[in-house]
Amino acid sequence: MSRQLTGRVIENRQIGQDVFKITVESELVSQNALPGQFANVRCGRGLTPLLRRPFSICSVDREKGSFDLGYQVRGEGTRLLSETAPGSQLDFIAPLGKPFSACGGFDRIAVVGGGIGVFPLLFLLQIFKCRESSAFLGFRSSEQAVLLDEFSRHSGRLVISTDDGSLGEKGLVTRAFERELDKRAFDMIYACGPVPMLKEVGRIADERGLKCQVSLEQRMGCGIGVCYVCACKVKRQGKEEYLRTCREGPVFWSREVVWDD
Amino acid sequence: MSRQLTGRVIENRQIGQDVFKITVESELVSQNALPGQFANVRCGRGLTPLLRRPFSICSVDREKGSFDLGYQVRGEGTRLLSETAPGSQLDFIAPLGKPFSACGGFDRIAVVGGGIGVFPLLFLLQIFKCRESSAFLGFRSSEQAVLLDEFSRHSGRLVISTDDGSLGEKGLVTRAFERELDKRAFDMIYACGPVPMLKEVGRIADERGLKCQVSLEQRMGCGIGVCYVCACKVKRQGKEEYLRTCREGPVFWSREVVWDD
Amino acid sequence: MTSVDLSVNIAGLKLKNPVIAASGTCGYGRELAEFFDLNRLGGISVKGLTLEPRMGNRPPRIAETPAGILNSVGLQNPGLDAFIREELPFLRTLDTVKIVNIAGNTPEEYCLLAERLSACDIDAIELNVSCPNVKEGGISFGKSPEGVKRIVSQVKPFCGKKPLIVKLTPNVTDIGEIALAAQDGGADAVSLINTLLGMAIDIYSRRPILGNNFGGLSGPAVKSIAVRMVYEVSRRVKIPVIGMGGIVKGEDAIEFMLAGASAVMVGTGTLVYPDACLKVLEGIKDYLEKTGHKSCHDIIGKLRLW
Amino acid sequence: MTSVDLSVNIAGLKLKNPVIAASGTCGYGRELAEFFDLNRLGGISVKGLTLEPRMGNRPPRIAETPAGILNSVGLQNPGLDAFIREELPFLRTLDTVKIVNIAGNTPEEYCLLAERLSACDIDAIELNVSCPNVKEGGISFGKSPEGVKRIVSQVKPFCGKKPLIVKLTPNVTDIGEIALAAQDGGADAVSLINTLLGMAIDIYSRRPILGNNFGGLSGPAVKSIAVRMVYEVSRRVKIPVIGMGGIVKGEDAIEFMLAGASAVMVGTGTLVYPDACLKVLEGIKDYLEKTGHKSCHDIIGKLRLW
Numbered sequence A, B: 001m002s003r004q005l006t007g008r009v010i011e012n013r014q015i016g017q018d019v020f021k022i023t024v025e026s027e028l029v030s031q032n033a034l035p036g037q038f039a040n041v042r043c044g045r046g047l048t049p050l051l052r053r054p055f056s057i058c059s060v061d062r063e064k065g066s067f068d069l070g071y072q073v074r075g076e077g078t079r080l081l082s083e084t085a086p087g088s089q090l091d092f093i094a095p096l097g098k099p100f101s102a103c104g105g106f107d108r109i110a111v112v113g114g115g116i117g118v119f120p121l122l123f124l125l126q127i128f129k130c131r132e133s134s135a136f137l138g139f140r141s142s143e144q145a146v147l148l149d150e151f152s153r154h155s156g157r158l159v160i161s162t163d164d165g166s167l168g169e170k171g172l173v174t175r176a177f178e179r180e181l182d183k184r185a186f187d188m189i190y191a192c193g194p195v196p197m198l199k200e201v202g203r204i205a206d207e208r209g210l211k212c213q214v215s216l217e218q219r220m221g222c223g224i225g226v227c228y229v230c231a232c233k234v235k236r237q238g239k240e241e242y243l244r245t246c247r248e249g250p251v252f253w254s255r256e257v258v259w260d261d
Numbered sequence C, D: 001m002t003s004v005d006l007s008v009n010i011a012g013l014k015l016k017n018p019v020i021a022a023s024g025t026c027g028y029g030r031e032l033a034e035f036f037d038l039n040r041l042g043g044i045s046v047k048g049l050t051l052e053p054r055m056g057n058r059p060p061r062i063a064e065t066p067a068g069i070l071n072s073v074g075l076q077n078p079g080l081d082a083f084i085r086e087e088l089p090f091l092r093t094l095d096t097v098k099i100v101n102i103a104g105n106t107p108e109e110y111c112l113l114a115e116r117l118s119a120c121d122i123d124a125i126e127l128n129v130s131c132p133n134v135k136e137g138g139i140s141f142g143k144s145p146e147g148v149k150r151i152v153s154q155v156k157p158f159c160g161k162k163p164l165i166v167k168l169t170p171n172v173t174d175i176g177e178i179a180l181a182a183q184d185g186g187a188d189a190v191s192l193i194n195t196l197l198g199m200a201i202d203i204y205s206r207r208p209i210l211g212n213n214f215g216g217l218s219g220p221a222v223k224s225i226a227v228r229m230v231y232e233v234s235r236r237v238k239i240p241v242i243g244m245g246g247i248v249k250g251e252d253a254i255e256f257m258l259a260g261a262s263a264v265m266v267g268t269g270t271l272v273y274p275d276a277c278l279k280v281l282e283g284i285k286d287y288l289e290k291t292g293h294k295s296c297h298d299i300i301g302k303l304r305l306w
C-alpha cells in the first residue's frame, strides 16, 4: 500500500549531462517497493508547478532504509528537484503502480532500456534473481550514459549503444538487442524507454513469441488512480479500453498495448 | 532613475521576532537612493507569488556599495525572501518613489516610527544632517524592537514605547511624541508606520502647525507608476484626487492625505 | 473533542461537515480510502456516470497550466450497470453522504439514470450539465437558462426522494440567471463551478497538448472566478449553493462559505494531496475556533461588501 | 542584424513586430520609457481614456491570486482634453504604433472620443467594451452580440481613417459570436481577452480585498482560457485578431500566434518585469530562428488540431 510520505534527502547529485540521482530516506519504500513502481514527487513547494512528477524507483537500499530516483532535468519540475538540497524533506507518494512481473519462473531475462528508461531496469536487475540476465542500454551519447557500473555489476552481460557512437556500438539499442536474440534464448523481456523503442522491442519479442513487458509514460494527474487522466489504450479479448497508467500500469504486457493511439 | 537590477545578497539575517534584514550589493542604489524610497523585490522565482514586494530602503553603505532592507515575515513573499541565501542574486527595481523632503532648512527634526515603519526612518537619520534629531519608535513588544543601536547612534534622542511595556514606556508612541512636543520645538516631523499612528501624528503636527511628512503603504502592482492600482487619496487646492503611492508617494505631506478613504 | 459544530444541511441532507470530494477527482472512493478514512468526509461525489460505458477521450488528457490544470478525461466510466454492480457495494459501506454525478446524451438518458439511481442506496444526484469535454456532457443543456430549466424539470420527477443538485458551468455570461433557471426547474441545490474551457499548445509540434484539443481548467488559478460566481449565485437563488474551484486549503473554503456556499467540494487539490479534503476540513475547523465561532452557519454568506 | 522578418500587418497598420504593450499596464508610456526604448515595441495601447476625467475606484485596487492578479482600477484617467494636452506630445515622439483605448458611458461619448481622436496623431482606436470594473466601462454593450454590433457600427463612422480595434470581454458564453458581431459592425480588428471577473475575500475582516468588491483577473492564470478564445474567434472572423491574457514570455506569445493571433499584447507581465514586452519579443525571435522560420506569418494560425 502506497502512502503520502516525506523523507529526508540523503544525496542529490548529477550523474550525467542533465541527469541526476536523488537518494531519499524511507523505510517503507525501501522495504516494499518493487521494480517498475514509481514515486510521485512534489518538486516545488508553491502552486507552480502544481502537480507532482512521477519517477520510477531506480534502486533501494534496504539496510539504510533509502531509495534512489534517477531523473533528467527537462522542465520546471525536474529543475526544482535538481536544486533540492541534501538534508531537506522530500514530499512524495510511493510506491505506486503495478510492478514488473517477477522472474520467478524465468531463467534468462533481458532488459532493454533507452535514456531515462534505464532507471527502473536497474532496480529490476538488483532484485530479480535469475540464472542469466542481459542488459541492453541505449543512450543519445556517452554524456547521457549513466549508472554503467551499477548495470554491469547487476547484469550478466551489458551491451551499450549510443546514437552517435561515442560509447559502445553506434545505432539503436533495438538493433543490438535483436542481433543478440538470434544468438541467445530469453524467457522474458523487460523494456523501458521512448515509445518508438518500446514498440520495436514489442514487435521483436512478439515475432519470436517471447514474453515482454514494457513500462510506459503518460502525463499524470494524481498518480494514485482517482483522476483517470493517464489513459493507456490496451486491447484485451479483442476489446480496446483505456487503462490507468498509474494504477493498472505503468507496466503492461507489450502485446496488449495499442501503440498507435 | 530607477532600474531593473540584480544584486548579490551579502547577508540576510533575523534581527527580531519575524523581522529580518537583508543586505544587497548595488552600486547604483547605494549611490542614488534617498530616504523614503523603496525597492520592489521579486521574492520568489516562479509564478506564485507573481508580484514584486515593496520594501523601504533602510540604509545604504556607500563605501561597500550595498543597501539594506528590513522586513517582517507576513505571507508567502516575505517568507520566501527570508529563505534567500547569501550569495544568491536578488531581483529588484530601485530606487523607487518620492523621497522624504530633505532637511536642508530644518534644524530640529523628529522621526516617529511604528513597527516595520521604522526602517526608512533609520536611513533618513543616517543621511539628513541637521542640528538636532529625536526618534520616537513604537513596537508591539521588546521582541519586535529592532535596530535600536543603529537608531541611538544616528539620533540625538531616542524614545521607545511598547504596547505591552516590555521595553521603554508602555503605550502608544504617539503619546510619548506628543508629550515631548510640549517640551521641545521641532521644524519637521517624519513618520512611518500603521495608518492610525500616522493619522494621529498628522493630527498632532497639524494642531501645532508643524510640517509633517508620512510614508504610506498601499497594495502595489508595478511599483513604477504604470498600473495605477496603488491609489492614495489626497486633497490639493480643495480637490480630492487619487495619486500613485509608488510614484507621487510613498511620502506625502500629512495635511494633504485624506485619511478616511 | 471539538466544540465547533461543523455539520451543515443541504436540501434535506445532513452532512457531518461541509467538505465533499468533487466529482472526477476521487474515482469511486476506493483508491482514496487507501489514504484516509472516507467516513471523515462530509460527502463524496463520485466520477461522472453515464448510462452506457464510455471509453473517454484520447490521451494526453491533462496539461499543467500556471497554478492549474486542464483536463479532458471525457467522462470515462463503466456505465450505470457496472457502477451499481461493482462500485456501489463499496460506497454503501461508507458513513458519508454519497452523491452520484450523472451525464447524458439526451434528456431521456438523464431521466433513466435518475430513475435507476433514485432506487439505489445513495443520498443525492448531481446533474452534470457542464462537462466541457464531451458533446454529450450536458453542456448543450447547461449554457442557456431555458436549456437548464427544461432538463432539470424533466429529470426532477425521476429522482424520487433524492435531492437533485445541478452542477453549473462557468462558461456563461450570467451564471446567476442559469442558477435561477435550475431553481425554477426544481433543483434542490446547485454546485459550481465546473471547469473553464481552455487550451494549451505544444509550440514545437504546433498541436494542442491535449488529445481532445480543448480541456477544462481547474485548480487555484480559477478560484477568484469561482468565488465571484458563488457570490452572484447565492444572492440570486434560495436553494443551497455548493462551492468549488481551486480549493486547496481551509482558507480557500472559508472564502467560498463567506461568499454564500453551504458546503464546498475539493477537486484538483486531491490530485496533489490525496488527503486534501481533510486538510481543508482541518483548516475550516481551525478558522472557526480561532475566530470564536460555534458553527459553520455563523459564516455562510456572511461576506459584507464595501 | 536578424534575418527573421518580425513585422506584421493589422488592419492596414504595419507593426515592426507583433508585441504591443496592453492598455492599463503601461500608463501613457513615459514611465516605461525609463526602462527601455519604447521604439522597439510593435505598438503601445495607452491607458483607457474617457471623455471626462475619472478618479477611479476606491483602493485597494489590486489583489494577488495564484499566478494572477485581480485589479479594480476603474479607468482612472485625466480625460480626453488633458490626454491630448499632456500625454499626446510625448507619444507623438515615439516611432511605434500608438493605440488609444477608449471607454464611455453612452454611445455618444464613444463617438465623441473617436471623432476627436481620429483627428489626432495616433494610429488606431481600441474600443473598450469590456472593462469589468466600472458600469461605464462599456461592459453593458460588450456582453451581447446585438450590443456590440450596435456600438461598433455607431462609433466606426467617427473613426475617420483610423482602424477600429474592438476589445472583447471573456465573460461571455460564446465569444466567437461576439467577435462576429464586432466584425459585422465594422471593426477592423478585435483584441482579446480583457479580464475575467473575480473576487477575493479577506477571511478575517469578511470583506472583499478590493475596495470595489470585484475585480478583473489577468496574468498567467488565465492564459489557457485566452488561447482557447483566440482560437475560437480567429476561426470565426476574417479580421485580424490581437491576442492577450497571461503572456509573460515568448513561448506564451507563440501559443497565441499559432492559435490565430496576428499580434499580441502584454499586460500583467509588465507589472512584474517592466521590460516584459522586450523579453516576449526576444522569445518570439528565438523561436522563429530555432524553428527555421523567416517571418511571423509562417506561424500565425498554424495550429493543427488533432
Ligand SMILES: Cc1cc2nc3c(=O)[nH]c(=O)nc-3n(C[C@H](O)[C@H](O)[C@H](O)COP(=O)(O)OP(=O)(O)OC[C@H]3O[C@@H](n4cnc5c(N)ncnc54)[C@H](O)[C@@H]3O)c2cc1C
Residues within 6 Å of the ligand: A038, A049, A051, A052, A053, A054, A055, A056, A057, A070, A071, A072, A073, A074, A075, A076, A077, A078, A079, A116, A119, A120, A216, A217, A218, A219, A220, A250, C063, C064
Ligand atoms: C510512470 C513514470 C515514470 C517515470 N520515470 C522517470 C524516471 O525514472 N526518470 C525521469 O527522468 N523521468 C521519468 N518520467 C518522466 C518524468 O515524469 C517527466 O520527465 C517529468 O514529469 C517532467 O517534469 P518537468 O516539470 O521537468 O517537465 P515539464 O515538461 O515542464 O512538465 C510539464 C508537465 O508535463 C508532464 N510531463 C512531461 N514529460 C512527461 C513524461 N515524459 N511523462 C509523463 N509526464 C510528463 C509533467 O509531469 C508535467 O505535468 C516518468 C514518467 C512516468 C509517467
Ligand SMILES: Cc1cc2nc3c(=O)[nH]c(=O)nc-3n(C[C@H](O)[C@H](O)[C@H](O)COP(=O)(O)OP(=O)(O)OC[C@H]3O[C@@H](n4cnc5c(N)ncnc54)[C@H](O)[C@@H]3O)c2cc1C
Residues within 6 Å of the ligand: B038, B049, B051, B052, B053, B054, B055, B056, B057, B070, B071, B072, B073, B074, B075, B076, B077, B078, B079, B116, B119, B120, B216, B217, B218, B219, B220, B250, D063, D064
Ligand atoms: C512603499 C512601501 C514600503 C514598505 N516597506 C516595508 C518595509 O520596509 N518593511 C516591511 O516589512 N514591509 C514593508 N512594506 C510592506 C510589505 O510590502 C508587505 O509586508 C509585503 O508586501 C507582504 O508580502 P507577503 O507576500 O509576505 O504577504 P501577503 O499578505 O501574502 O501579500 C499578499 C499581497 O498583499 C500585498 N500586501 C500585503 N501587505 C501589504 C502592505 N502592508 N503594503 C502593501 N502591500 C501589501 C503584497 O504585496 C501582496 O501583493 C512596505 C509597503 C509599501 C507599499
Ligand SMILES: Cc1cc2nc3c(=O)[nH]c(=O)nc-3n(C[C@H](O)[C@H](O)[C@H](O)COP(=O)(O)O)c2cc1C
Residues within 6 Å of the ligand: A221, A227, A228, A229, C022, C023, C024, C025, C047, C048, C049, C071, C073, C075, C101, C128, C131, C167, C193, C194, C195, C217, C218, C219, C220, C222, C244, C245, C246, C247, C265, C266, C267, C268, C269
Ligand atoms: C480530472 C477531472 C475530472 C473531472 N470530472 C468531472 C465529472 O466527471 N463530473 C463533474 O461534474 N465534474 C468533473 N470535474 C470538475 C470538478 O468536479 C470541479 O468542478 C472542478 O475541477 C473545479 O474544482 P477544483 O478546482 O477544485 O478542481 C472534473 C475535474 C477534473 C480535474
Ligand SMILES: Cc1cc2nc3c(=O)[nH]c(=O)nc-3n(C[C@H](O)[C@H](O)[C@H](O)COP(=O)(O)O)c2cc1C
Residues within 6 Å of the ligand: B221, B227, B228, B229, D022, D023, D024, D025, D047, D048, D049, D071, D073, D075, D101, D128, D131, D167, D193, D194, D195, D217, D218, D219, D220, D222, D244, D245, D246, D247, D265, D266, D267, D268, D269
Ligand atoms: C491594472 C490593469 C489595468 C487595466 N486597464 C485596462 C484598460 O484601461 N482598458 C482595457 O481595455 N484593458 C485594461 N486592462 C486589461 C489588459 O489590457 C488585458 O486585457 C488583461 O490584463 C489581460 O492581459 P494580461 O494577462 O497580459 O494582463 C487592464 C489590466 C490591468 C491588469
Ligand code: FES
Residues within 6 Å of the ligand: A219, A220, A221, A222, A223, A224, A225, A226, A227, A228, A229, A230, A244, A245, A246, A247
Ligand atoms: S494519474 Fe490520476 S488516475 Fe492515473
Ligand code: FES
Residues within 6 Å of the ligand: B219, B220, B221, B222, B223, B224, B225, B226, B227, B228, B229, B230, B244, B245, B246, B247
Ligand atoms: S503600483 Fe503601479 S502605479 Fe503604483
